[in-house]
Amino acid sequence: xxxxxxxxxxxxxxxxxxxxxxxxxxxxxxxxxxxxxxxxxxxxxxxxxxxxxxxxxxxxxxxxxxxxxxxxxxxxxxxxxxxxxxxxxxxxxxxxxxxxxxxxxxxxxxxxxxxxxxxxxxxxxxxxxxxxxxxxxxxxxxxxxxxxxxxxxxxxxxxxxxxxxxxxxxxxxxxxxxxxxxxxxxxxxxxxxxxxxxxxxxxxxxxxxxxxxxxxxxxxxxxxxxxxxxxxxxxxxxxxxxxxxxxxxxxxxxxxxxxxxxxxxxxxxxxxxxxxxxxxxxxxxxxxxxxxxxxxxxxxxxxxxxxxxxxxxxxxxxxxxxxxxxxxxxxxxxxxxxxxxxxxxxxxxxxxxxxxxxxxxxxxxxxxxxxxxxxxxxxxxxxxxxxxxxxxxxxxxxxxxxxxxxxxxxxxxxxxxxxxxxxxxxxxxxxxxxxxxxxxxxxxxxxxxxxxxxxxxxxxxxxxxxxxxxxxxxxxxxxxxxxxxxxxxxxxxxxxxxxxxxxxxxxxxxxxxxxxxxxxxxxxxxxxxxxxxxxxx
Numbered sequence: 001x002x003x004x005x006x007x008x009x010x011x012x013x014x015x016x017x018x019x020x021x022x023x024x025x026x027x028x029x030x031x032x033x034x035x036x037x038x039x040x041x042x043x044x045x046x047x048x049x050x051x052x053x054x055x056x057x058x059x060x061x062x063x064x065x066x067x068x069x070x071x072x073x074x075x076x077x078x079x080x081x082x083x084x085x086x087x088x089x090x091x092x093x094x095x096x097x098x099x100x101x102x103x104x105x106x107x108x109x110x111x112x113x114x115x116x117x118x119x120x121x122x123x124x125x126x127x128x129x130x131x132x133x134x135x136x137x138x139x140x141x142x143x144x145x146x147x148x149x150x151x152x153x154x155x156x157x158x159x160x161x162x163x164x165x166x167x168x169x170x171x172x173x174x175x176x177x178x179x180x181x182x183x184x185x186x187x188x189x190x191x192x193x194x195x196x197x198x199x200x201x202x203x204x205x206x207x208x209x210x211x212x213x214x215x216x217x218x219x220x221x222x223x224x225x226x227x228x229x230x231x232x233x234x235x236x237x238x239x240x241x242x243x244x245x246x247x248x249x250x251x252x253x254x255x256x257x258x259x260x261x262x263x264x265x266x267x268x269x270x271x272x273x274x275x276x277x278x279x280x281x282x283x284x285x286x287x288x289x290x291x292x293x294x295x296x297x298x299x300x301x302x303x304x305x306x307x308x309x310x311x312x313x314x315x316x317x318x319x320x321x322x323x324x325x326x327x328x329x330x331x332x333x334x335x336x337x338x339x340x341x342x343x344x345x346x347x348x349x350x351x352x353x354x355x356x357x358x359x360x361x362x363x364x365x366x367x368x369x370x371x372x373x374x375x376x377x378x379x380x381x382x383x384x385x386x387x388x389x390x391x392x393x394x395x396x397x398x399x400x401x402x403x404x405x406x407x408x409x410x411x412x413x414x415x416x417x418x419x420x421x422x423x424x425x426x427x428x429x430x431x432x433x434x435x436x437x438x439x440x441x442x443x444x445x446x447x448x449x450x451x452x453x454x455x456x457x458x459x460x461x462x463x464x465x466x467x468x469x470x471x472x473x474x475x476x477x478x479x480x481x482x483x484x485x486x487x488x489x490x491x492x493x494x495x496x497x498x499x500x501x502x503x504x505x506x507x508x509x510x511x512x513x514x515x516x517x518x519x520x521x522x523x524x525x526x527x528x529x530x531x532x533x534x535x536x537x
Contacts, residue, residue, distance in 0.1 A: 041067030084142020089441015107140030300500025307494030314454030359416025379418010
């Protein structure tokens with residue numbers, strides 16, 4: 001234990017895994033379940049929106065969104081998420097984690113419902129309203145990233161902290177999976193009760209008027225898990241590390257954690273006062289001291305998350321286009337609109353089951369054994385390999401769908417058993433308590449900047465140079481094979497920047513940040529962290 005460690009913090013570090021740990025995982029994790037459902041469910045219904053609102057009566061083909069509208073609908077929530085991560089990350093350090101934790105959830109519930117209530121007969125009005133509410137939905141989702149990660153890291157013991165934080169994030173995989181399942185159920189129900197032969201076909205040909213309810217139900221379902229969690233979030237006490245180290249209220253920290261841990265803890269007011277008076281590490285974010293001690297760490301966490309999300313979100317949001325291009329999903333002209341939703345949902349569900357969900361839980365199981373650094377480096381490496389493996393023999397995969405789906409699923413497996421989990425975990429561990437939420441928010445926002453590039457750029461870059469697509473209004477891009485190759489290069493860059501990220505396995509948060517050390521010890525600790533990698537214990 002570090003010299004002068006507060007008893008309440010040491011009690012948290014050495015606490016055995018118990019009921020409150022699992023409660024915290026579920027409460028924080030349900031937010032991420034909702035986050036993933038809301039962010040990725042839009043990819044299930046964008047083609048349906050195109051068929052409903054952008055049908056051209058002069059064309060015999062199903063309607064399709066203009067590329068700028070498709071980009072906006074897919075990417076606007078990510079813009080809101082970026083803003084929310086920065087704002088709520090900062091607010092979590094200023095006002096406390098708990099005080100703003102419920103606000104993000106309320107915003108998610110309200111905007112999920114409002115997204116499905118974008119009623120109008122005018123396509124521009126519907127899309128504008130939908131984008132407006134999805135921006136604010138993303139704003140609430142953004143706040144959940146730094147707050148959930150910071151709360152879980154500050155509640156956890158040092159032995160299994162990585163697994164607990166990763167378990168919170170792993171709920172994202174279930175959100176993606178349930179999104180696909182909900183779309184399967186809703187589309188199946190509508191197909192059963194309103195079979196194709198009984199459709200009152202309108203001017204949109206294969207798109208029945210009832211299809212307008214399908215996308216609304218799918219989007220609005222995201223409000224349910226968030227609403228179910230709100231009460232329990234409000235009952236959680238503020239974390240002891242914020243109360244003691246930031247708010248300087250040792251008595252309240254001891255009282256809160258005594259109830260949580262079921263032990264008697266001493267308030268240690270004098271030790272907290274001595275901590276405030278004697279420690280010189282109360283530097284701010286925009287100071288030389290922070291740049292010297294944590295500047296490279298922040299650059300590493302932000303850049304790796306940025307690279308990861310370019311590849312991850314472009315692959316996830318537009319997997320329907322990738323599957324269509326290799327012929328795994330039938331052409332739109334051969335299906336009704338609801339059948340198309342069903343096929344897209346089936347593909348997403350299969351990928352989630354085979355690659356996305358298992359990858360998250362491999363990280364949960366192994367992160368405290370082999371370390372964050374090794375998992376992140378390995379994940380980026382295999383993502384690079386599989387992206388090149390998809391891109392180079394692309395024409396071969398068009399004739400061998402099973403092999404393509406396997407390779408594609410492996411990119412998601414190693415994203416989640418890799419940087420998609422570790423980029424979330426590490427920023428919640430290596431920065432001081434008073435800046436932890438802010439720095440996590442900055443790192444996460446960098447990731448969402450990458451996601452925005454991925455979501456907007458992928459649509460343009462992946463378009464082939466075929467005349468038929470140019471005639472349909474799509475600008476010529478570099479084509480899907482070259483786009484996949486470019487994503488492989490970006491993953492390789494992420495692997496290089498991983499070298500800036502320290503290993504945090506098995507250490508208390510105060511050991512990592514030097515918050516319980518004197519100046520000389522802090523300097524030594526910072527140097528050790530910069531050099532730390534994956535040496536065995």
